[in-house]
Amino acid sequence: MTERALMLRVALVVAAGTVPLPAPRSLAAQDTTAGKSVYVKWCAGCHGDAGAGDGAAAAYMLPRPRNFTGGLYKIRTTASGQLPTDADLERAIDNGLPGSAMPGWKGRLSDAERRSVLAYIKTFSSFFADTSQHVVPLKFSSPPGGGTGADALQVGRQFYDSIGCRKCHGDQGRGDGPSAPTLKDDADFPIFAADLHQNWRFRGGGSVEDIYRRLRTGLDGTPMPSFADLIDQKFLTDQELWRLAQYVRSLSPAAPPEVRDVVHAPQIPGTVPASPDDSTWARVARYWFPLVGQVIHKSRWFTPAVSGVWVQAVHDGKTLALRVSWDDRTESPDTAWLKFEQRILQTVAGDDSASPPPQAEPWPDQLAVQFPRRLPEGSGGMERPYFLMGGATDPVYQWRWTSRPRHAFAGLARGIERFDTLPGAPAGQATHDRGEWRLVLTRALATPDTANEVQLEAGRAIPLAFFAWDGSSGEHGSRMAVSTWYFLALDRPTPPGVFISPVLAMLVTLGLGLVVVRRAQRRGARHLS
Amino acid sequence: MRKLGAVAATGVVLALGLAAWTRQPPPPAQGGGTISGKVKFTGTKPAMPKIDMTEEPKCKAKYTAAPPTDEAVIVNANGTLADVFVYVKSGLPASYTAPAPAGPVTLDQDGCRYHPHVLGILVGQALAIKNSDGILHNIKAKAKANRPFNISQPTVMTSSKTFDKPEVMVALECNVHGWMHAWLGVLPHPFFGVSGADGSFTLKGLPPGTYTIEAWHEKYGAQTATVTVAGSETKTADFSFAGK
Numbered sequence: 001m002t003e004r005a006l007m008l009r010v011a012l013v014v015a016a017g018t019v020p021l022p023a024p025r026s027l028a029a030q031d032t033t034a035g036k037s038v039y040v041k042w043c044a045g046c047h048g049d050a051g052a053g054d055g056a057a058a059a060y061m062l063p064r065p066r067n068f069t070g071g072l073y074k075i076r077t078t079a080s081g082q083l084p085t086d087a088d089l090e091r092a093i094d095n096g097l098p099g100s101a102m103p104g105w106k107g108r109l110s111d112a113e114r115r116s117v118l119a120y121i122k123t124f125s126s127f128f129a130d131t132s133q134h135v136v137p138l139k140f141s142s143p144p145g146g147g148t149g150a151d152a153l154q155v156g157r158q159f160y161d162s163i164g165c166r167k168c169h170g171d172q173g174r175g176d177g178p179s180a181p182t183l184k185d186d187a188d189f190p191i192f193a194a195d196l197h198q199n200w201r202f203r204g205g206g207s208v209e210d211i212y213r214r215l216r217t218g219l220d221g222t223p224m225p226s227f228a229d230l231i232d233q234k235f236l237t238d239q240e241l242w243r244l245a246q247y248v249r250s251l252s253p254a255a256p257p258e259v260r261d262v263v264h265a266p267q268i269p270g271t272v273p274a275s276p277d278d279s280t281w282a283r284v285a286r287y288w289f290p291l292v293g294q295v296i297h298k299s300r301w302f303t304p305a306v307s308g309v310w311v312q313a314v315h316d317g318k319t320l321a322l323r324v325s326w327d328d329r330t331e332s333p334d335t336a337w338l339k340f341e342q343r344i345l346q347t348v349a350g351d352d353s354a355s356p357p358p359q360a361e362p363w364p365d366q367l368a369v370q371f372p373r374r375l376p377e378g379s380g381g382m383e384r385p386y387f388l389m390g391g392a393t394d395p396v397y398q399w400r401w402t403s404r405p406r407h408a409f410a411g412l413a414r415g416i417e418r419f420d421t422l423p424g425a426p427a428g429q430a431t432h433d434r435g436e437w438r439l440v441l442t443r444a445l446a447t448p449d450t451a452n453e454v455q456l457e458a459g460r461a462i463p464l465a466f467f468a469w470d471g472s473s474g475e476h477g478s479r480m481a482v483s484t485w486y487f488l489a490l491d492r493p494t495p496p497g498v499f500i501s502p503v504l505a506m507l508v509t510l511g512l513g514l515v516v517v518r519r520a521q522r523r524g525a526r527h528l529s
Numbered sequence: 530m531r532k533l534g535a536v537a538a539t540g541v542v543l544a545l546g547l548a549a550w551t552r553q554p555p556p557p558a559q560g561g562g563t564i565s566g567k568v569k570f571t572g573t574k575p576a577m578p579k580i581d582m583t584e585e586p587k588c589k590a591k592y593t594a595a596p597p598t599d600e601a602v603i604v605n606a607n608g609t610l611a612d613v614f615v616y617v618k619s620g621l622p623a624s625y626t627a628p629a630p631a632g633p634v635t636l637d638q639d640g641c642r643y644h645p646h647v648l649g650i651l652v653g654q655a656l657a658i659k660n661s662d663g664i665l666h667n668i669k670a671k672a673k674a675n676r677p678f679n680i681s682q683p684t685v686m687t688s689s690k691t692f693d694k695p696e697v698m699v700a701l702e703c704n705v706h707g708w709m710h711a712w713l714g715v716l717p718h719p720f721f722g723v724s725g726a727d728g729s730f731t732l733k734g735l736p737p738g739t740y741t742i743e744a745w746h747e748k749y750g751a752q753t754a755t756v757t758v759a760g761s762e763t764k765t766a767d768f769s770f771a772g773k
Contacts, residue, residue: 070673072677080678080679080680081670081672081676081677081678081679082676083676127676132693133676162683163665163681163683164664164665164681164683164705167665167705168704168705178584179584179704179705179706179707182704182707183704183707186671186677218679218680218681220677220679221677222679223667223669223679223704223705224679225667225668225669225679225680225681225704226678226679226680226681227681228680229680229681229682229686229688230681230683233686233688235683235684235686
């Protein structure tokens with residue numbers, strides 16, 4: 001080799017060394033940096049700086065934010081105990097987790113931001129870097145047809161019983177099974193068995209396919225196991241597992257309840273039903289009103305047990321009957337749930353997390369229906385008192401009901417703290433049936449105390465709002481679930497004229513039409529002749 | 530000449546192979562050292578709460594003599610403590626490799642309790658999880674170093690699971706029956722034992738060396754002792770836990 005050739009070679013090597021080549025390593029580091037800045041800005045408040053699920057807001061939540069350090073995820077397409085796929089994590093980030101505080105981030109964060117934060121949260125657990133981990137999504141079959149038929153649902157129900165779903169989820173699926181009050185997650189936080197009547201709140205989605213997948217994969221970190229082995233061991237077939245998923249799906253409405261502003265109370269012949277299980281109710285439309293935690297006044301409550309109420313109303317011209325039903329695992333107070341209540345109170349912070357958590361007490365369940373004292377005056381008058389139980393100078397009229405002692409009463413609320421009972425009370429009848437309260441409150445449309453008790457006039461928009469407390473979740477006082485103002489409308493009986501006038505109008509039109517045609521035909525005949 | 534070279538080469542390869550083979554760590558000496566001892570219990574024996582199995586008549590019926598009680602602390606008649614997991618925490622030579630496991634270790638769910646309550650297993654060894662009750666149990670392994678699992682067994686059946694990494698201890702539980710707990714020690718060697726009804730344990734076949742022995746109890750925590758064994762001698766390591 002000549003000296004020149006050697007020099008050239010050295011020069012080439014040096015040149016190669018100094019040319020800035022794209023190094024994959026530095027790119028990866030860049031990705032994590034981008035992900036970290038997104039994480040710190042949007043995620044750390046709940047999930048914590050180190051991803052341990054212990055951010056500043058975490059103490060107010062149940063379920064708690066995910067602790068990323070264990071690499072343990074509820075909603076996956078992989079077998080029990082396996083890591084989730086990137087697509088699984090992407091779905092949770094994009095769409096959020098219904099029924100929890102986790103919102104969907106699609107539309108709030110860019111595609112690049114969501115991808116980078118996904119990569120970043122994986123760095124919190126060493127399992128994701130462990131190449132011996134097999135992250136393989138399970139192969140899922142398609143649902144067999146006929147899933148809503150009576151036969152299919154009967155098969156599903158049979159397996160609901162035989163594989164022991166009812167142990168936690170209860171006989172009717174409202175999360176009130178005998179083991180429910182003992183449940184905790186892997187971090188020892190209390191956890192509720194899902195209420196299978198509210199599929200729109202299922203973390204992993206409420207479709208038949210979603211439910212089937214959860215049965216196959218289980219929800220890691222929770223008491224919900226995987227049932228996949230049962231197919232391998234021929235305890236049930238894949239089709240039977242689908243039937244179970246279809247049965248569970250059938251417990252919820254076909255579509256998530258739509259929130260409408262006005263409860264229509266039709267006028268019925270005879271007298272209004274006072275019992276919650278009167279057959280009349282099966283023929284009356286029901287309206288869903290979502291409730292949220294009371295987070296305005298101390299002590300605040302971020303984890304309301306009652307997520308909403310179903311409301312039906314009828315009147316007979318003299319009396320209104322309002323039926324309110326809601327899912328509540330317990331007929332409080334219930335000693336079987338007292339320890340669970342204590343664990344909730346220890347887990348969920350109120351306002352001042354420094355103060356010791358309150359002691360569990362045998363609180364009753366409660367419900368309140370709120371009206372203004374008087375209907376707003378004038379045609380355009382829509383001014384209503386403050387929705388959160390009025391104020392010192394602007395009280396609201398409320399019906400209240402408690403499970404123990406079991407009674408209904410009425411009064412004026414002047415804010416959350418003050419309630420003055422009135423002599424007049426609605427009649428109340430309630431049933432607690434396997435995780436559901438059904439309550440009927442009845443009152444005369446017109447009462448003598450027109451100053452304090454709302455007069456329920458047909459044809460008017462009557463503002464109303466709802467409040468609910470689950471005693472076994474430690475709810476009482478300001479720890480409650482609240483709604484905003486909605487309306488009740490007592491429909492007037494349709495006057496006979498409404499039905500007759502259109503018929504008359506049609507007949508007149510037809511008659512006139514015939515006359516016109518007849519005349520035209522005669523004229524035509526004359527011309528021809 | 531060529532033939533001779535081939536023979537010589539073969540001989541060299543064989544010799545090297547033999548040398549390499551003989552340099553492999555010997556399988557644990559049949560004799561080996563033994564560490565045995567007792568786990569004493571001092572102080573007040575805590576009262577274990579009764580377990581109400583009314584929800585599971587099938588399980589409840591299996592306790593005719595006395596109602597079942599919580600198994601967190603079991604003090605034997607001779608004043609020793611049962612269900613203490615005793616194992617070699619450190620001290621084995623780096624070259625040590627465990628023998629292949631003989632067969633699965635069985636964990637039985639019978640009478641809505643785990644049998645045994647505390648057990649050990651080798652890395653990679655099968656854990657046969659048996660449901661003898663024929664009612665719904667779920668079995669959840671709350672592993673941290675290993676991946677966890679949570680599977681359902683609604684009938685008489687056996688499932689098999691393995692663990693990839695050493696982990697002391699993996700908590701096992703049933704969520705249908707909140708009182709059901711078991712503890713599993715996963716180790717890369719077979720030098721572990723659980724104190725029994727007489728409070729004694731024995732670790733056999735240890736290569737010569739100085740070992741840190743740990744005794745772990747679910748309620749009273751862990752204690753360690755240092756023990757040196759040589760040849761086939763038997764050394765004693767006693768532990769003592771105090772009731773609180």
